[in-house]
Amino acid sequence: MTAGSRARPARDSELHPDLVSSDVPETRSVAGLTRPVRVLRDRLGIPHLVAERRVDVYRALGWVMAGDRLWQMDLLRRLGAGRVAEVLGALFLPLDAIARTIGCPAAARKAAEHLEGEVADTLAAFADGVSARIAETPLPPEFELLGYRPEPWTVVDAFLIEYFVGFALAMESLEPKLFLARALGQLGFERGSWLYPRPLPPAAADAERLAAYRGLEPAFFEALTALAPPPAGGSNAWAVAPRRAAGGGALVAGDPHLLHTAPSPWYLVHLVAPDLDVAGAAYVGGPLVQVGRNRRGAWSVTNLTADNADLVVERLHPEDPERYACDPGEWAPLAVREETIAVRGDEPARLVVRATRNGPLLDAVATLTGAVAGVPVALRWKPAIAPGHSAAGWLAVNRSRGLDDVLAAATAFDGAPFESNLVYGDADGHLAHLALGAVPRRRGELGLLPALGWRGEGVWEGIGSLGATPWRVDPPEGAVWTANERTGAADQAAGGDGQPFGEHPARARRLRGALLEGSAHTVEAFARLQVDDLDLAARANLPLLQEALTGWETTDPVEATARELLLAWDGRAAVDSGGAALYYVFFYAEWVPALFPEDRCPGLAHRWRIATWGAESVLHAPRSPWFSDPAARAAAIRTCTARAVARLRTLAGDDPTAWRWGDLHRVRFAHALSFAPRFAAGALPAFPARGSPFSLDQERFGAAEPPFGAVVGAGVRMVTDLADPDHFHITLSTGQSGDPASPHFADQMPYWLAGKLFRVTLDAARVEVETEIILAPASGLV
Incomplete structure (x- = not known):
């Protein structure tokens, strides 16, 4: 084959094209390397x-990742540091104010203070590699467009990203705490208690509490979700034992769901060094493979949706608002700190953050944006109180030689800024579903409600380790699974309510049924399951709709045809399904707002995930405060x-047989700077999206009324057959590069849309490369 030419990909199957091609190597020098590192890129x-040394492979990873994704990495660290407005302007001031108010920068610096051993060496080497790439020219074109040069990378930067992601994941509990409590106050206990996914204790009904909740305002959350919708929810991970797999080895699958971005927030990599041979997806900005495999095992993660934060309603002194009620009859001064936020093209902004013993008051964001602040609310967030990290745990998993190593590493995740489910399988056939991280141990029974600070609520009696007690190991059914649902693991660690707002159980039920009904699962079957569009939540609701609609007498032929569509719908959210289009418009654009109108429950109907709990409860109840009887x-x-x-x-025409779910539910990927001509190619066309809020292929809505733009989905999908020690199967939603001009910006997207996976080798000697680079020490080869 001639230099620079590409091989035609050989195919083991239509699902798994092999990665083969060829090119001529080159040599580049990188400061800090101690020995040369080969960089082989497939097609x-x-x-x-x-590499010959582990520290060198991580230094090379920093250099390579920065070469592909430097501006994305810089933007992510700026999100954590509260420095986005500095380069993108005043529109992003609310995000900066949020990061600084909750204490992301301080927590990240604290987490980096006491690193040692392998963790310190690895993170420092990765940071040095990124900084070496920053020192080179040319820089990625985003920096030229925006007119700034990135600062050197530091260990703290990786933690800034981890902490901002951690807070975004915490929104899965914080948002329902606020919006449901406000609705509870406005509707009263009889109606408001129907909104919750579990019964409220009687203590939630007192008049003082409900009055306080009526004063809650969501300015803080509106500011965050307006610019960056919560990126969590929809993730799936599962594994089956060898006796349920056609190949005779454990099978592991995962598809973590995050905010759709171009490029994907995941970066694919294969690292080979002494005592290290790991491949898979690392969250960009760090050196840790969180979805992938090594020679002995494979793993994937989901958000545990554990409750690691409290909202505490505070009472300020009526004559001195710089003091707050801390104990009955006692007032304490607020702690005050000021920060200056640089703003591109404008004067710096002054942020004043006040805090009680429970944490920072969130009104600083409302003050900065001119929004109504409402009653003062403090945030008590575990990562800010006990800063730590997940690096030690992930490094141990990446180098693990089997289940025992992974179990031994579980408590190393206790300091992580968010809690995770880890699904793991190894070459010996062992399976595990572990809960990782730590959760507060709360006093009392009101953890799913905002606390009242002047009553002494919101007190924590320590922090409970999730990893100290493995959740499920080698279960008798030969399968493990997680879909963000409530499992009991967080409750066990919290000694009470540790996960009050887990995801709807429909996806977990679908996984359980699919895994346990089979005994010859394959990679191909698992790849199909990752794009499964069956919505068991909708299917459970359909009999009630069908019963009501069977007696619907209408003389309108369009209504009659539409009724038949819904009566015949099977609960699959297929792109070409008219029944799916009608059902989701009915449920989210009409049924939910009818129950929770904007004048009584401001903002609730727009948050479909939160509103679903109450909307389904009312739908399934023969009698409720809304309806006196089934009629x-x-x-x-x-x-x-x-x-x-x-x-x-109005949206789709007068012919219901031509209605299509994919016309209302579309996914779009766009580079953050795609408005600029240089990056116009980064605005990828919108594609019809299958799936629903509660199917395994969840494409989370960006709006509660049509068109339902899909804003959250699987950024990476992976399946590994541990009977095959040399390969795994994976695809990104976009591609490896962050540059729209690169052929690797979105080259994986067609496979992602089709639900296909690439077969990637772990045998570096067999990689037929598209390009090869030798990274050499800057002082010459040694």
């Missing part, structure tokens, strides 16, 4: 790094269906 641009409920269902039909006629 997807995935780097296979081969009244049925009449409301018919009214909402007629409104949904009218809405769809």
Whole structure:
């Protein structure tokens, strides 16, 4: 084959194209290397790094990752540091104010203070590699467009990213705490208690509490979600034992869901060095493979949706607002700190953060943006109180030789800024579903509600380790799974309510059924399951709709045809399904707002995930505070269906047989600077998206009414058959490069859209490379 030419990919199957091609190597010098490192890139641009020393492979990873994703990495660290407005302008001031108010920068610096041993060496080497790339020219074109040069990378920067992601994941509990409590205060206990996913204790009904909740304002959360919707929810991970796998080895699959971005937040890599041979997806900005495999095992993660933060309603002194009620009859001064936020093209902004013993008051964000602050609310967030990191745990998993090593590493995740489910399988056939991280041990029974600070609520009696007690190891059914649902692991560690707002159980039920009904699972079957569009939540609701609609007498032929669509719908959110289009418009654009109107429950109906709990409870109850009997409920269902039909006629025309779910539910990927001509190619066309809020292929809505833009989904999908020690199967939602001009910016997207995976080798000697680079010490080869 001639230099620079590409081989035609050989195919083991249509699902798994092999990665083969060829090119001529070159040599580059990188400061800090002690020995040369080979960088072999396959035709997807995935780097296979081969080094004689582990510290060198991580230094090379920093250099290579920065070469592909430096501006994305810089933007992510700025999100954590509260320095986005400095380069992108005043629009991003709220995000900067949030990061600084909650204490992300201080917590990240604290987490980096006492690193030692392998963790310190690895993170420092990675940072040095990134900084070596920053020192080179040319820089990625984003920096030229925006007119700034990135600062050298530090160990703290990796933690800034981890802490900002951690807070975004914490929104999965914080948002329902605030919006449900406000609705509880406005609706009263009888109606408001229906909104919660579990019964409220009687103590939630007292008048003083409900009055305080009526004063809650969501300015803080509105500011965050307006610019960066919460990136969590929808992740799946599962594994089966050899007796359930056709190949005779454990099978492991995972597809963590995060905010759709171009490029994906995940970066594919293969690292080879003494006592290290790991491949998979690392969250960009760090050196840790969190979805992947080594020679002995494979793993994937989901968000545990554990409750590691409290909202505490405070009472300020009526004559001196710089003091707050700390104990009955006692007032204490607020702690005050000021920060200056640089703003591109404008004067610096002054942020004043006040804090009680429970944490910072969130009104600083409202003050900065001119929004209504409401009653003062403090944030008590575990990562800010006990800063730590997950690096030691992930390094141990990456180098693990089997289940025992992974179990021994579990408590090393206690300091992580968010809690995770880890699904693991090894070459000996062992399986595990571990809960990782730590959760507060709360006093009392009101953990799912905002606390009242002047009553002494919101007190924590320590922090409980999730990893100290393995959740499920080698279960008798030969399968483990997680889909962000409530499991009991966080409750066990918290000694109470540790996960009050877990995800809807529909996806977990779907996984359980699919895994336990089979005994010959394959990589191909698991890849199909990752894009499964069956919505068991919708299927459970359908009988109630169908019962109500069977008696619906209408003379409108469009309504009659639409009714038949819904009566015949099977609960699959397929792209070409008219029944799916009608159902989701009915449920989220009509049924939810009818129950929770904006004038009574501001903002609730727009948060479909939170509103679903109450909306389903009312739908399934023969009698409720909304409907006195089943007949009244049925009449409301018919009214909402007629409104949904009218809405769809406006959106999709008068022929229901031509309605398509994919026309209302589309996914779009765009580079953050795609508005600029240089990056216009980064605005990728919108694609019809299958799936629903509660199917395994969850494409989370960006709005609660059509068009339902899909804003959260699987940034990476992976399946590993441990009967095959030399390969794994994976694809990103976009591609390896962050540059829209690169052929690797979105080259994986067609496979991602089709639900296909690439077969990637772990045998570096067999990688037929597209390009090869030798990274040499700056002082010459040694």
